[in-house]
Amino acid sequence: MQRFKLRSFITALALLAICSVSFAQSVNLEEQKWIHGSADCSVNTDDPIQIVQYNSNTWILRQNKCTHFEAPFMYLFLGKEKALLTDTGATKEQEKFPLYKTVRRLIDNWDKEHNTSMELVVLHTHNHGDHKAADAQFNGKARTTVVGLQPEEVASFFYINNWPDENVTVDLGGRKLDIIPIPGHQESSVAVYDRNTQIMLTGDTFYPGRLYVADWASFRSSISKLVAFAADNPIKYILGNHIEMSVNDGKDYPMGSKYHPQEQKLPLYLTDLKELHEALNKIGDTPKRDIHDKFIIFPVR
Template sequence: MAQSSTNTPAVIGTSPPPGRAYPNGNPDRGYNPPGVRNTDSALPLHRNAPVRHNYACVGPAPGTIALRWTYGSNIAARNRDPRVQVMQYNEDTFLLRQNVCVHWEAPFTYLLFGNEGALLIDSGATANPDHYPLRATVDAIVTRWAKARGRRKVPLTIALTSAEDIAQNQGLVQFAGRPDTVIVPKPLELMKRFYGLQRSWPSGTGRIDLGDRVVEVLPTPGTHKDGVSFYDPYCDLLFTGDLLFPGKINIGNDRDFVASLERLKAFAATTSVKWILGGHVEMMFVPGKSYPRFATYKPYERVLEMEPALLDEALRYAREVQGKDMMLIRPDFVLFNGVSPDQRTQSWPEGVPNINPPRPF
């Protein structure tokens, strides 16, 4: 539900019952008719003080990943799609993707808002703002969100799923000197200290409080030694960066990789996870097929979101490749342990349908 400018809750009686269609928003108000899943906190009803949103809800906050991501061009120089594609998951959660013709990995970044600030997870693969205007895009979203909530400023925290991952850390330089901005330090020991994980890494849990929306920080080394995942209990989204995504997963340390997946599986067993959202998409919509590196035209991509059950499958096959130099294909991802990311398998894996995707021409 939303709160008014006097910081008193909108009148809805008691707490929302389990399974209500929209856990936020007042269904008794005329501007929230039955069946509509928006909320009332962004409406310009109160302007004598900032509007506050109640992030405590039953089940995941409503949100939709409803449009197709841009998929590039055969000739990258002729592509005219936005350099940054923005998808509004709900009024407080945004999914951003770098144009595949600007960088072939087309990494995702995620922008979350709370009552006291915002969090940007990852920063993309390109430093040049003329080619990849991440800061300008984020600033525009923040400005519009602040105006809707009656706020003069919104402090921003920028955190990386891995400072080692070039495809997720290059845009960080665009935010240097930005007012009201905190950048989580890149060196591993300083990052641990920022999250309070000096003594508990990698088993501890950190927190980023955005104001009634507290994002959990889970150490998940394995593809990178400084890897972390982020869990948003408002939308029940788990952001895993390079650790688990629908693509070619290059394992850096197989023992850490298995341990991190075990940690996430145990976490998901006691916590509601609606979707797992990784840092990239490289798989096609047909099982086990992926795009080659440096491809800038990907018209048959798999969807970004992954079901929590994929944690079980990833853990099973991570254990299978542990201690072996090999590539292993699964329908939704490919594991590379101790081999080149260009490695090819000689035989198609049992249990995975071998379907050739249509030609894109």
């Protein structure tokens, strides 16, 4: 009996170990250090793209601030049949910013290991220059589709009939992602929710930085929509496209800065989203700049 119990216990442990391999979290995003530029970019030796493997089938990429001050983050999700990349960064030239080569290598390695031939879909979190600059590196490549930049093109690609009020689900093969239109920062803005990791990507709509709001009413309803979505879907991390806040509460780096020595952490949480939501409700219909510890509401019109 004793021995049987021990054996069952060992089997359970082994099963747990096997199960945890496929969903293992390889990095702790709370502690993750990101390349953050240099005071003198002429002596910067960081790679043009930092590659962080989040778990077995998810990568987070960050552009070097010395190649472009925007230093956007890009995310790569792999399913069994398709890969989804969000955004193509802030620099066009392959020599300075080899994004296609980097992503291709990750996918090719996966294909080799799993005997697959993955299709790549490149989606933009929105239509701003610092998130689409390297589109040309992907255009015309085999097994690669770059989704259009206008709201109608995004809607048509994902079969969204009622933009921006309808969310849709895409299946990468055993991995479902929700695409949620969230205009306000820009009219093509979308959030992406990965059901496997419970990560929500919010692009430039919500991140540790200056939340530039072009259309106040749309922005308010998009944030309400994300809060409502979160009521039905667990959120582990909310990840955006930039970091512009320092660790000193409410203090942002100057616009255009190529050196962020003490950046705020990348992940935000549902409590932060709720803080934004409440602040917007309090401000009401008239746009107003509002400084918080981790973000700044920053109307631009």
